[in-house]
Amino acid sequence: MTRGKRVLSSGSSDISLTKEKNEEPKIKRALTPPSDPSVAPPVNVDTVIYGSYEMKAWYYSPYPLDFGTFIDRLYICDNCLRYMQREAQLINHKAECKARKPPGRSIYSNGTIKVYEIDGHEHKLFLDVKTLYFDTDGFKFYVLTERHPKYKSIEYMVGYFSKEKLSYDGYNLACIMTLPSHQRKGYGRLLIELSYEISKHEGKIGSPEKPLSPLGSLGYNSYWGSTLMTTLLHFRGDVTIEEIVNKTSIHEEDVFDTLSRLNLLCYRKTLEDGRQNVCITEDMLQETLVKFNIKLGRQLDPKLIRWK
Numbered sequence: 001m002t003r004g005k006r007v008l009s010s011g012s013s014d015i016s017l018t019k020e021k022n023e024e025p026k027i028k029r030a031l032t033p034p035s036d037p038s039v040a041p042p043v044n045v046d047t048v049i050y051g052s053y054e055m056k057a058w059y060y061s062p063y064p065l066d067f068g069t070f071i072d073r074l075y076i077c078d079n080c081l082r083y084m085q086r087e088a089q090l091i092n093h094k095a096e097c098k099a100r101k102p103p104g105r106s107i108y109s110n111g112t113i114k115v116y117e118i119d120g121h122e123h124k125l126f127l128d129v130k131t132l133y134f135d136t137d138g139f140k141f142y143v144l145t146e147r148h149p150k151y152k153s154i155e156y157m158v159g160y161f162s163k164e165k166l167s168y169d170g171y172n173l174a175c176i177m178t179l180p181s182h183q184r185k186g187y188g189r190l191l192i193e194l195s196y197e198i199s200k201h202e203g204k205i206g207s208p209e210k211p212l213s214p215l216g217s218l219g220y221n222s223y224w225g226s227t228l229m230t231t232l233l234h235f236r237g238d239v240t241i242e243e244i245v246n247k248t249s250i251h252e253e254d255v256f257d258t259l260s261r262l263n264l265l266c267y268r269k270t271l272e273d274g275r276q277n278v279c280i281t282e283d284m285l286q287e288t289l290v291k292f293n294i295k296l297g298r299q300l301d302p303k304l305i306r307w308k
Contacts, residue, residue: 045071049090051078051156053181078156101155102143107306108194113187114155115194116143120162138165139174142194144187158182161191163198170251172199172206176216190299192223197302199249207251224250224258225294229285232264237280240271244278262288 045057075090080099104118120136145155159178199206259265
């Protein structure tokens with residue numbers, strides 16, 4: 001998960017994916033915590049009930065003040081993401097909720113999971129009584145869903161990432177999240193891979209918004225290491241930094257940092273035209289794979305992406 005411009009709460013799923021309606025009067029809410037984790041408020045939600053899962057909240061979330069300073073159990077509809085304080089409210093809501101999948105356009109599907117592209121201007125993400133808390137107009141959201149095991153028309157949100165429509169810093173991802181109940185399924189890696197496929201499609205070089213959280217660093221270091229090793233093996237260890245950047249759409253700074261972390265930066269040399277060249281034997285690459293326990297392969301099949 002990245003820190004920086006927080007568009008969705010990183011603590012628990014407190015959003016509703018709905019079409020914009022008439023705005024209602026604003027209600028008082030707790031303050032948004034600062035980005036510096038050392039001064040962030042303590043967790044204010046104990047347990048989140050989402051579908052059949054009970055999850056402990058990891059971070060502070062700015063819920064309405066009338067929810068109290070500490071929420072023991074927070075109930076969230078796994079169809080539309082509306083949140084409630086009591087189980088009875090959830091039961092009544094579920095009886096009337098007609099949402100079966102996120103809004104927006106399906107851009108990826110492998111039969112079991114889908115990714116929806118949601119325009120933050122066309123499909124507002126609201127809190128509570130349709131009161132907009134974060135400005136979403138300048139963002140696109142890529143929401144990952146799992147298909148219901150019995151009812152194929154029903155899909156549940158399990159993760160997402162957001163992306164600025166226009167990033168002057170070249171960021172291809174603002175925030176990323178996978179629900180704790182659906183981690184260790186490769187979903188975070190799939191979303192990271194998708195963010196770079198979008199960069200390639202746009203003809204841009206990308207990088208996630210920084211600084212990265214500890215979990216974000218783990219995910220990105222794994223992706224960058226695997227991707228760069230695959231690229232070096234493809235070029236048989238003789239390739240320029242520029243060629244790596246162009247082939248992967250990974251920012252040059254991230255390429256240098258990853259090669260340095262893998263102790264491979266010492267094998268570079270400067271060419272006459274000023275470009276940086278990396279010369280590494282295949283045996284050295286194989287040793288690096290073993291030493292750093294790097295797993296090659298992908299979670300995302302680029303052929304299944306629907307660009308139009």
